[in-house]
Amino acid sequence: MHDEPLVRIRLQGSSLPASAAWAEGLEVKLPYSMAALLGGDSTVWKDETVRSHARKAAVRLRERNAYLSRPPASGRLPISYRSVPSSLRQIIGRGIGRLYRYRQAHWADFPGWPLDLSADVAKDLGTVSFEKTDRTPVILSHDIDSSEGLDNLIKWFLPIEEALGARSANYIVPFAWPIDRALTSEVRARGHEIGIHGYDHSNRTPFASHAERTERIVAGARVAAEFGAVGYRAPSLVRSRALIRDLAGRYRYDSSIPTSGGLFPVPNNGCASARPWKIDGMWELPLSLPRDGSLRFLGHDPAQILEMWMNSANLIANSRGLVCLLTHCERSFSGNPPMLKCYRAFIERIASDNRFEFVRPVDLTARLDERSANVR
Numbered sequence: 001m002h003d004e005p006l007v008r009i010r011l012q013g014s015s016l017p018a019s020a021a022w023a024e025g026l027e028v029k030l031p032y033s034m035a036a037l038l039g040g041d042s043t044v045w046k047d048e049t050v051r052s053h054a055r056k057a058a059v060r061l062r063e064r065n066a067y068l069s070r071p072p073a074s075g076r077l078p079i080s081y082r083s084v085p086s087s088l089r090q091i092i093g094r095g096i097g098r099l100y101r102y103r104q105a106h107w108a109d110f111p112g113w114p115l116d117l118s119a120d121v122a123k124d125l126g127t128v129s130f131e132k133t134d135r136t137p138v139i140l141s142h143d144i145d146s147s148e149g150l151d152n153l154i155k156w157f158l159p160i161e162e163a164l165g166a167r168s169a170n171y172i173v174p175f176a177w178p179i180d181r182a183l184t185s186e187v188r189a190r191g192h193e194i195g196i197h198g199y200d201h202s203n204r205t206p207f208a209s210h211a212e213r214t215e216r217i218v219a220g221a222r223v224a225a226e227f228g229a230v231g232y233r234a235p236s237l238v239r240s241r242a243l244i245r246d247l248a249g250r251y252r253y254d255s256s257i258p259t260s261g262g263l264f265p266v267p268n269n270g271c272a273s274a275r276p277w278k279i280d281g282m283w284e285l286p287l288s289l290p291r292d293g294s295l296r297f298l299g300h301d302p303a304q305i306l307e308m309w310m311n312s313a314n315l316i317a318n319s320r321g322l323v324c325l326l327t328h329c330e331r332s333f334s335g336n337p338p339m340l341k342c343y344r345a346f347i348e349r350i351a352s353d354n355r356f357e358f359v360r361p362v363d364l365t366a367r368l369d370e371r372s373a374n375v376r
Contacts, residue, residue, distance in 0.1 A: 006110055007035040017045040020124035022318045028118040029110050031057050045125060054126030062119040066257050066271040067241045071207045090332050097297030100263055107267035111260040114290040115312045119273040120319050135357040136317040137364050138350055139324040140168040143197055150183050152329040158190060160344045164351040166358040171197035171233040174223035184227060193360045195231035196224045206240035213246060221250045231255060231361050236265045248280035253365045255285040264294050274321025276368060283365045288316055291326040292334045302342035309346050317355050
């Protein structure tokens with residue numbers, strides 16, 4: 001079934017069981033054998049054999065493009081891509097994004113863009129009942145790629161979050177630039193979370209030899225212990241199955257797999273799910289909203305970005321998923337007045353809606369562990 005052709009289908013209420021009624025009108029991609037079952041009425045989903053087929057399909061859809069099979073161009077250079085000046089990298093990224101913006105069928109065939117919940121739909125087609133959580137968890141996260149990012153985090157982003165009752169998770173590169181420990185201590189003292197953002201942001205760790213990958217992960221874990229960090233995020237979201245396997249046992253959770261990755265780091269990457277799941281005993285918290293870097297590279301303005309974030313958050317709330325937003329604090333990404341205004345507006349809208357609650361990943365995974373223990 002892993003290689004079974006996928007069929008694009010718009011879901012009709014009459015063919016959906018109650019557990020998947022939230023997806024009425026949604027366009028998803030499902031394996032051909034499943035799509036054929038949606039041509040009739042919802043009674044077909046009463047058959048446990050059919051439901052079991054749907055649950056297995058959900059796992060395979062989630063894993064279909066969740067991992068990269070080879071490094072992107074940035075990870076194949078003879079030198080670290082970060083030796084290229086940031087301004088030039090921005091120009092290259094925006095050039096690529098604008099070149100491909102209107103070729104979405106090519107780079108977002110599966111998962112679709114900007115949000116694809118096909119795996120969650122398949123899961124709910126195979127579920128007897130639908131248990132809606134009281135409130136949808138919302139994670140605000142930042143990838144801190146430079147000293148500028150850390151400075152801007154404290155200067156601009158934390159005050160916005162704290163004024164609206166939110167606390168963020170902040171992933172710091174351990175060996176790329178001198179980390180100001182006084183600033184990271186301040187971030188933690190104010191109730192925000194620190195996580196680890198790879199090794200040196202060269203995008204080489206996931207596809208390095210086992211020995212080199214282990215050495216890099218162990219070195220990062222030592223910094224994690226210093227910061228009290230329990231979460232990991234791969235730089236540029238460049239991840240492999242081997243990387244995730246090697247992280248397990250050293251971190252409580254990973255948050256490197258996007259729901260819909262779009263064009264970056266490679267076309268057609270993501271898990272098509274907005275729900276946490278466990279990999280080798282470690283929680284995976286998918287990045288469910290389109291991230292600021294991809295949106296900026298594709299040429300979207302702040303107003304369009306806010307609309308996309310809110311539309312995605314509302315659909316995720318209906319689907320029993322996790323809203324997880326990744327932004328960067330550097331001026332070239334979200335650390336500038338127009339994007340800060342967009343970021344503040346998003347948090348204000350979320351804070352004013354009782355369907356949502358802000359939560360740190362460390363607290364969410366503790367809650368998930370407790371819930372899992374109670375189910376046994």
